Amino acid sequence: MIVGTAGHIDHGKTALVRALTGVDTDRLPEEKARGITLELGYAYQSRETGGILGFIDVPGHERLVHTMVAGATGIDFVLLVVAADDGPMPQTREHLQVLDLLGLECGAVALTKTDRVSAQRLAEVEVDVRGLLSRTGLAAAPLFPVSVVTGEGVADLRTHLHAAVPPRSDRIDDRRFRLAVDRAFTLSGTGIVVTGTVHSGHVRPGDLLRLTPSGREARIRGLHAQNEPAEIGVAGQRCALNLAGSELHHTEIRRGEWVVAPDLHLPTRRFDARLRVLPDAARALRHWTPVHCHLGAAHLTGRVAVLEGDVIEPGGIGLVQLVLDEPVGALRGDRFILRDQSARQTLGGGRVLDPEPPTRGRRRPQRLALLGAFAEPEVTTAVARALPLANEGLGLDRLARHWNLDPATLADLAALPETVAVGASAGGMLFSVDVWQAWQARILQTLAEEHEKAPERLGPDRERLRRMAAPRLARPEFAALSDALIRSGRLMRSGPYMHLPDHAVRLSPEAERLWRERIFPQLDAQPFNPPRVRDLAGALGSDENAIRRLLKQLAGMGEVFQVAHDHFFTRSAVAHMSTLARDLQEREGAARAAAFRDALGIGRKVAIQILEFFDRIGYCRRIGDEHRVFRDSLLDLDAPSSSRPTTDHAR
Template sequence: MIVGTAGHIDHGKTTLVKALTGVDTDRLPEEKRRGISIALGYAFMDAGEDLRIGFVDVPGHERLVHTMLSGATGIDHALLLVAADDGVMPQTREHLALLSLLGIRRGTIALTKCDRVDAPTLAQRRGEIRALVAGTSLADAPIVEVAATTGGGVRELREHLIAEARALPPREVAGRAFRLAVDRVFSLAGVGTVCTGTAHAGEVAIGDELLLLPPAPGQSPRRGRVRSLHAQNEPAERASAGQRVAIGLAGLEKDEVGRGQWLAAPEIAQWTDRLDVRLRLGPEEARALRSGLPVHVHVGAEAVTGTVAVLGRFGTAQAAGPHPSPLPQAGEGVSHAAAALPQAGEGVSPVAAALPQAGEGVSPVAAAEALQPGEEGLVQLVLHGPIGAWAGDRVVLRDASATRALAGGVVLDPQAPARYRRTPQRLSELIALTADSPARRLAGLLAQAPMGVDLARFAAGQGVAGDARVALLAAAGASTVVLGADGPAWALGAAQTAQWEAVALARLAQYHEDQPEELGPDLARWRRLAAPRMAEPLWQSLVRRMASAGQVTVSGAAAHLPAHGIQLSALDERLAQKVMPRLLSAGFEGVWARDLAKDAHEPEALVRTTLARLSQRGELFQIVKDLYYAPSAVQTLARIARASAIGGDVKASVFRDRSGLGRKRAIQVLEFFDKVGVLRRVGDAHRLRADCRLFIDDHEDGGAACADAVETA
């Protein structure tokens, strides 16, 4: 258990911690000289049976509240101190408000310096404290009278904290990836760089690799290897969530690490400058919290400035009373979700109206521009710099001058969208993200998100370890799942799958009605007609589902309903037999329609008609007008194009050299691949679409094809 002290300056926090643990947490010369804590101090108390309690001694000075918050975001139990000779003071109130805003509900109140006052004063102080904590998260906290300098009450307090530690529910470590908020960095001879902090989730072992987040602007995250570990101030082979941890790192220099950064497992690496949070405005505030308000945002051990955008307000049933619905505790369901959102200029999704609506069984959220004192709602924080954050992390807002705490809550989505953030669809998704576990959050998203859920992004934001993501998906349930190289990549709910299939089939039937002479659209065009905002991997998976169910037929690059097919006449069959040998022998050069007619000794008009029908059936391909290729040649050229990609781009010169084609013909072939979706034209480059499986046999290596990759169109 991690205990965090709180209280006014000179109310005996450091002295009491020393009496409990034997450790003086004032370690800096200036702290010794001035007699006050300036930096976070740490101490540990053995409680027997492999139980060790860690203490975070935080400064009480008003100018060091930001340091107090750095220590408070990772604690399990609050120890609020009030000196009997002074009574309740300004920082007592502020620290109590901060603990309440952080959602810390386990706590003890220590009435210190009891040897300095008489019994009537002690009784008066107890009454003042009870009045102070009434209606706060520590309303039911016991009051223990102590005199640290004489030892009075210290034993009773120690036994009480040990009992609290034994009663603390164990942190859920399985399935969580490790992350630690760095609050101190130093160097040791023979060890190198050492980072200390509270482990918020997961487990780490010597030899593991961790990423430093967020990275320097324009750079990739630095990587360090765990060389040594201390957990709760003891040498260890492993350390886990809820412990104070010191990590010796190889590969990182002291000057490269700053307080407020995170050390995290690579599979959950992320950083953000937008957070969607569930927030409660302090009931004692005189003004509403309005959109556009500048604030200081505290997450983990970091503080950054930003602005508020109020998204919605919970109904009165949820916001009533001093304790609205419980906020997740630190380390629970640690962070990141996001289903696809509407893009600019696009209309409403054709399936959105048919999907379950938000708020079924949940208090509704009303769109709002402000939160009134004591109200709870959904807020987006637009930050002025990147930070590390995950779902479930505690958040505290202070005013622009950083002199007063305003509000507190938890992160719901650390990768919040910049647009459409107040739409009913988005509010529905945020309500789903208030559930108490990653599996329930994912299930809620799958029930709400018409475009599916990016599972890799969601799992990283929730802090879910890579080897636990399949189990997460199984617990949530989904109808359509796309697997990627590192596990599940996309998922679509059962209702959405059925609705999108109906929409796609309707669009295909309409295409047949409008273009009866054509076999059907190619898959890329069909997607643009039916689901232009759907991720390509999900679309490909839907097509395969419909094809395997016999709902559609895919012929080459074209799709059509089974009842709609281009039928060849006896004349077409005869001409096809005459032209196909020449096409097969032409290889990469292809054959012009006029030359095929000449070689077959047939009228050019008849040959053109037959070639058009064969092309519609996917039995040959027209690269440019009147230039035809056999499927085997196109498949080989597509393989060469994929192998020619450098950094994802296919250059005409490289493709020309590898294929042996002339420059003009090479460009024509690449433009054909752009058209059918193998490549995508971006400026002067032909960018490889790793999600497209056209012209790839099922037995070929899927590494180059990768229908499982995610396209962010």
């Protein structure tokens, strides 16, 4: 685990770390010349019982709070340093505020420079410190009077640190890997090295990772964990990673980037969060306030959009959206700190709830209720609360990436009671039973209204029904909904057309004879390039408008398909062409107009019209000049013969 110092400038943080470990963490010439810490410093110490303690020493100057936050993010144990002669000072208070906002509750207080004060003064400082701690998660932290001059208390503090921090070298985190970069440099004979604290997962030499938000790919050539060569680095350790990659240069890797598993490369310029404003903030936090945001080791600027009302009062908690000037890597649960526009005062801090929020409707009541559910600390509880509020469902793949979930947790989510799990091709979707049933009712109601409005048509195809009833649902989820309704007998599918079981479309006996004996043979004679309405009417010696009306009625019944304007194809022809498109996809990766044209022996214009028809009904999807049949596509045509009765389609 990692121990991080905190406290006011010149209160002896660096001297105390040196007394505890024998390591001088001030490595810059300017730091040694001025006698103050300007950058993060690091030290390590072996434990007698095994394992290694890592120390991060932070600067205490008021202008370097951003550096202190970068060091504090990811530590496990706080060592708050307060000089006994000065007592608590401004950065003592601000550092303590930051630590509390980061949720740190494990730590100790070192009262330094005890050789300079009387016992009475020491007692007074202890009272002051206890008062400061009382409102934070460190209220129960023990106090250790120490002096690096006389050595008083140093051994006791070291013993406590060794006992309080259990070794974690044997703990493997099944989540995906994330390391917050706080340094990047090159070593002769080694190459590019980045250092930071591992927030989750584990890493081994040879692993392929990405830097985010830059997106550069990197391979791990080797690593040090807790300052020793290692074959694995795990969560809770400080690691140095030797990176290799054609796009890498250490001058382009900045503090604040993350080294992550490829699936966790999710740069974002906005995220929704729950924010706590400090009780002693000078004023309320207003909507669209410019701020400095510290997340991980990153330091960015941006604005705060208050989602509930227009302000959050001092001491208040509210939902916000952070709109940043640059992208950052953020996942649900990440802690962040906000400081004012001048970077002089800490305003508050919070926890990321959604790293990829919708661009619209951020203040809708349902959206705010969903964020309230996401704020639940326990994952399964949060998802169980969120599902009834998620009308479009919750994607397991999206949750796995945004929340960095391990496989066991994902399995628990898929098995939640009162939940419908759909598909696995994109990681699966979860719906609450109530939401699922509401969508089914919406589909049936939409069909009933469509039948009433267009009784001459059998019904819409599945893709058109999706656009009518549930345009925000993806095709796989809508297919699962409609298939469940078909299995239950509440919905019927005739070819591509959806209709209610009691809906029937009938032709008059005269129209039925005209279709069966005269029109069908004409269309079937040239199935892949049948005559258009005008030519068909001329061949039959019939009124063109009457033939057009009849063909449109037949199209509504599912007997023919209107592929293009006044161009109708039989069911058997469309069935054959749909099979051909799928065969082309299997052989060549996609259905292209030229190959489709040659296979059918028709003109290019008609071939393009047929493929565009398949796109329109959702059988194919056009990507560039290619038309691809996807697994969720459906066009099941039980083509009738020319003598098939068409006067009743009710089943």
